[in-house]
Amino acid sequence: MFVPAPDATITNCRNCPLRRKPLFLPFSDSELSFMEQFKVGELVVAPGVTLLEEGQGSAHLFTVLSGLGIRSTMLENGRRQVINFLFPGDFIGLQAGLAGEMRHSVESTTTMVLCVFNRADLWDLFREEPERAYDLTWIAAVEEHFLGETIASLGQRDATERLAWALLRIHERLSAIGLAERGRVPMPWRQQDLADALGLSLVHTNKTIRRLRETGHALWEGGTLFVDRERLATLALADPDRPRRRPLI
Amino acid sequence: MFVPAPDATITNCRNCPLRRKPLFLPFSDSELSFMEQFKVGELVVAPGVTLLEEGQGSAHLFTVLSGLGIRSTMLENGRRQVINFLFPGDFIGLQAGLAGEMRHSVESTTTMVLCVFNRADLWDLFREEPERAYDLTWIAAVEEHFLGETIASLGQRDATERLAWALLRIHERLSAIGLAERGRVPMPWRQQDLADALGLSLVHTNKTIRRLRETGHALWEGGTLFVDRERLATLALADPDRPRRRPLI
DNA sequence: CGACCAGTTGACGGATATCAAGTAGAGTGG
DNA sequence: CCACTCTACTTGATATCCGTCAACTGGTCG
Numbered sequence: 397m398f399v400p401a402p403d404a405t406i407t408n409c410r411n412c413p414l415r416r417k418p419l420f421l422p423f424s425d426s427e428l429s430f431m432e433q434f435k436v437g438e439l440v441v442a443p444g445v446t447l448l449e450e451g452q453g454s455a456h457l458f459t460v461l462s463g464l465g466i467r468s469t470m471l472e473n474g475r476r477q478v479i480n481f482l483f484p485g486d487f488i489g490l491q492a493g494l495a496g497e498m499r500h501s502v503e504s505t506t507t508m509v510l511c512v513f514n515r516a517d518l519w520d521l522f523r524e525e526p527e528r529a530y531d532l533t534w535i536a537a538v539e540e541h542f543l544g545e546t547i548a549s550l551g552q553r554d555a556t557e558r559l560a561w562a563l564l565r566i567h568e569r570l571s572a573i574g575l576a577e578r579g580r581v582p583m584p585w586r587q588q589d590l591a592d593a594l595g596l597s598l599v600h601t602n603k604t605i606r607r608l609r610e611t612g613h614a615l616w617e618g619g620t621l622f623v624d625r626e627r628l629a630t631l632a633l634a635d636p637d638r639p640r641r642r643p644l645i
Numbered sequence: 646m647f648v649p650a651p652d653a654t655i656t657n658c659r660n661c662p663l664r665r666k667p668l669f670l671p672f673s674d675s676e677l678s679f680m681e682q683f684k685v686g687e688l689v690v691a692p693g694v695t696l697l698e699e700g701q702g703s704a705h706l707f708t709v710l711s712g713l714g715i716r717s718t719m720l721e722n723g724r725r726q727v728i729n730f731l732f733p734g735d736f737i738g739l740q741a742g743l744a745g746e747m748r749h750s751v752e753s754t755t756t757m758v759l760c761v762f763n764r765a766d767l768w769d770l771f772r773e774e775p776e777r778a779y780d781l782t783w784i785a786a787v788e789e790h791f792l793g794e795t796i797a798s799l800g801q802r803d804a805t806e807r808l809a810w811a812l813l814r815i816h817e818r819l820s821a822i823g824l825a826e827r828g829r830v831p832m833p834w835r836q837q838d839l840a841d842a843l844g845l846s847l848v849h850t851n852k853t854i855r856r857l858r859e860t861g862h863a864l865w866e867g868g869t870l871f872v873d874r875e876r877l878a879t880l881a882l883a884d885p886d887r888p889r890r891r892p893l894i
Numbered sequence: 895c896g897a898c899c900a901g902t903t904g905a906c907g908g909a910t911a912t913c914a915a916g917t918a919g920a921g922t923g924g
Numbered sequence: 925c926c927a928c929t930c931t932a933c934t935t936g937a938t939a940t941c942c943g944t945c946a947a948c949t950g951g952t953c954g
Contacts, residue, residue: 469793471797472882475801479796490786500793526772526775527771530767530768533785536785536786537740540785540792541740543789544718544748547799551842552726554909555909555910557722594800595800597911599911599934600909602933603935633720633721835899835901847900847901848943849942849943851901855902898954900949901949903946904945905944905946907944909943910939910941911939912937914935914936916935918931918932919931920931922928923927
């Protein structure tokens with residue numbers, strides 16, 4: 397379930413945690429070359445654009461205003477892990493350690509609109525606008541919580557449970573920001589993306605989704621997703637018949 | 646690899662991110678009953694004590710001064726996931742969303758010494774001591790980065806790789822804070838804990854560790870760990886013969 | 895001495911990865 | 925308008941990693 401930061405609605409740049417640091421855009425021309433369109437304070441990127449690249453330093457931080465994306469990393473063995481999906485309201489780039497190089501890539505899945513900030517302005521923010529800084533930390537903490545949930549799913553749930561959990565989570569998150577229409581939300585990612593997010597093979601992901609479709613738990617087609625919340629939640633909780641790994645006290 | 650926060654050494658309470666908020670301890674007597682020993686500003690707990698319990702609200706935040714612990718969560722199906730191991734320098738409790746209820750448990754593995762803070766003081770900190778607040782956010786960001794790495798390991802590495810990665814990581818982290826003696830670091834956790842952290846069964850964890858021991862990659866016995874860093878790192882990087890799941894462009 | 899706990903080992907089965915092949919739709923160029 | 929290509933999605937067959945079961949060891953604590 398998505399919990400918006402206190403006093404942070406997500407409609408335009410004025411509501412970003414860093415809003416009072418209006419960005420003067422110190423991108424070089426070449427840095428800007430991949431960008432589609434641009435206006436002061438906002439960055440609009442087409443689908444499929446790599447915003448941040450693993451291994452590259454970045455002088456910027458972003459807030460997602462609209463659109464959906466992916467944060468992923470490549471292992472040394474060539475495998476790809478999707479760390480999380482990006483939704484409006486997410487903050488991008490803090491994880492680098494506030495000052496370092498990216499260890500993950502960020503890519504747009506749909507057209508995205510982002511707020512851009514100078515990393516260097518961050519310290520000013522803390523000094524001059526504690527309220528905004530607090531919001532920022534709040535967002536980081538919530539995100540950390542979500543990552544913990546993901547770890548639990550990857551570690552302890554089987555394929556069906558993981559899919560159920562992921563689809564439910566995506567649906568809830570998109571519904572919470574008002575993107576549901578008659579129970580359907582946009583679902584622009586590929587099966588491969590979901591597979592890479594859940595640590596499953598593409599084939600097994602496909603077959604599991606088919607089963608969820610056949611049983612009426614979730615319908616994902618044509619780029620939209622419909623879910624039977626209650627039944628899907630039951631699935632995500634796991635089979636009670638399955639023996640517990642360890643009673644733990 | 647552990648990256649200490651700028652200007653934050655980890656020896657005593659004066660160096661906590663929140664150090665200037667000396668804690669007057671608003672624990673009730675009953676809250677305190679489980680604690681072993683107590684002095685102003687520091688909390689000393691015995692091994693095996695549950696500091697924070699899943700589902701409970703907590704008015705406090707902690708910084709680990711010394712000792713080792715575990716942060717874990719229970720799934721609805723009774724399985725346990727260790728989210729991360731706790732080392733000196735870690736900050737505990739922020740993930741609850743800065744104001745909410747715990748969704749994970751924190752337990753001491755060895756005797757731990759902690760700094761205790763009032764959650765309510767956090768806002769004052771942001772307003773009055775931006776430098777400390779910045780450090781705090783920095784810590785949260787680094788932690789988030791580590792969780793991302795964990796997600797990648799759980800999703801994309803097989804059992805041997807995961808174990809190699811985990812042992813290496815623990816060894817490096819403990820070495821970085823000076824707890825290595827002639828290449829050996831304390832390793833107080835059980836195989837079950839490691840298994841729960843890596844999403845593996847206890848049996849398989851045991852057998853994999855045995856193989857690492859037999860091949861001289863890592864020696865874990867008597868509560869201490871020795872590793873052959875280079876060879877273990879090679880293992881963690883994964884078998885290059887294994888086909889790549891997807892070339893990705 | 896018995897209970898209990900962490901660690902250990904072998905046998906077996908199942909969930910999931912891999913391999914292989916095929917379908918459908920969108921874009922491209924002749 | 926028709927090959928041709930490319931990508932996403934499908935589906936069946938086979939292989940294997942890893943989970944589960946069961947039993948045993950050694951240490952500690954009462």
